[in-house]
Amino acid sequence: MKLKTIFILTLAYLVGSSSVFAAIDIVHPILRKGSDLDAYASRLIVFLVEKSGETANMTAYRSVVNAQDRKVDLLQKGELSVDWLGASKQLEDKLVPIRFPVFRGLLGHRIFITNKTTAATLGDIKTKADLDKLTMVQGQGWADVDVLRSGGFKVKEISSFESIFKQVNGGRAPLFPRAVIEPYSEVASRVDKLPELVVDDKLMVVYKFPMFLFVSPADKHKPLADALTNGFKKAYEDGSFLKYFENDPLVKSTFEKVKMDQRTVFTIDNPHLSEETKAIDDKYWMKTK
Known part of the structure; x- marks a missing residue:
């Protein structure tokens, strides 16, 4: 095969592979001190993007943002790409929810x-x-x-x-x-x-309360929303999400420490879920006593 032909074929392959040229740029909140949850969520984003066939370029926002209202504002403006938040009708109307419970409930x-x-x-x-x-x-x-x-x-x-x-x-x-x-x-x-x-x-x-990954509604962040959705779908189809979840150090240590069956439990309703969230298939929720 002539050198020119090899070059053309190689170039065609590279053009067809988006991840070779550009990763998905993701601006996320600064991880909170001592928060294993934040560390889990940031790892999960990379896992899901890569599962979708893309590559994630993770960058922390320039300063700490404590108030959730402020985070939502930054997401709406497109200054933040994604955050991990407890679901509510209000948030789901303002942002782009990736409707897979991050911690299975x-x-x-x-x-x-x-x-x-x-x-x-x-x-x-x-x-x-x-x-x-x-x-x-x-x-x-x-x-x-x-x-x-x-x-x-x-x-x-x-x-x-x-x-x-x-x-x-x-x-x-x-x-x-x-x-x-x-x-x-x-x-x-x-x-x-x-x-x-x-x-x-x-x-x-x-109470029934999922954490979702919420993506900015700004057009520039649509590739991230697509990648996270596709990543979740593929990870459930091939069983890799359940393995990821069950073997994560945070999840394993939680069940070792909490001892749910030894606690007095008070169950309350959550009337603030959207109809779409209520309709999430049972297979995405973990069954606990």
């Missing part, structure tokens, strides 16, 4: 970060009326706020993520509900400066 299994003084009293809570007496804190604009309030709980919103931990540590707020995949690493990374923080081992609140 574990986000709706909530246990509490609290302080040592409050933790000593939680064993006395036997009824929901008992739990209703304690205020729960959440980040400003989080979808959980509406779910918990709909369930009858008193909820206080705080704009700064780090301020939540400080208030709980100081006894100014008793309970910080976190998905079972979140609190252990969050407390461990702060206990030197906030020594009163503990993870409660007695209670759990459960």
Whole structure:
């Protein structure tokens, strides 16, 4: 084969392979201190993009953004490409939801970060009326706020993520509900400066609540939305997502620590899910007792 022919064939192959020339540029929020959840989500994005046949070029946003409302604004403007957020009708209307539960529904299994003084009293809570007496804190604009309030709980919103931990540590707020995949690493990374923080081992609140990857609606981010959707579909078809999920260190350590069957469980409804989210096939949700 002549050298010219080889060059033409090679060039044709390269032109047909988009990932050779350009990865998908992805601007994501700065990962929060001690958040194994954020680390999992960022790894998952790369896994899904590569599963779709593309390549991901991950870049953290230039500054920390605490308030979810601000993140949503940046996503709408296209300054952020993607974030991982609890689903709500409002978010799904504003952004592009990739409707595969990132943690297969574990986000709706909530246990509490609290302080040592409050933790000593939680064993006395036997009824929901008992739990209703304690205020729960959440980040400003989080979808959980509406779910918990709909369930009858008193909820206080705080704009700064780090301020939540400080208030709980100081006894100014008793309970910080976190998905079972979140609190252990969050407390461990702060206990030197906030020594009163503990993870409660007695209670759990459960509601249907998926975390989705939400992509910016800006046109330039459509390739990312397509790649994530295709990545999820392929990963479920070949079984690789379930292997990824079940073998992830965060998921494995969560089940070892949480001991769901030893907790008093309070189940509440989530009336804030969209009809599309309610219709997600059962195979994408993990079955837990």
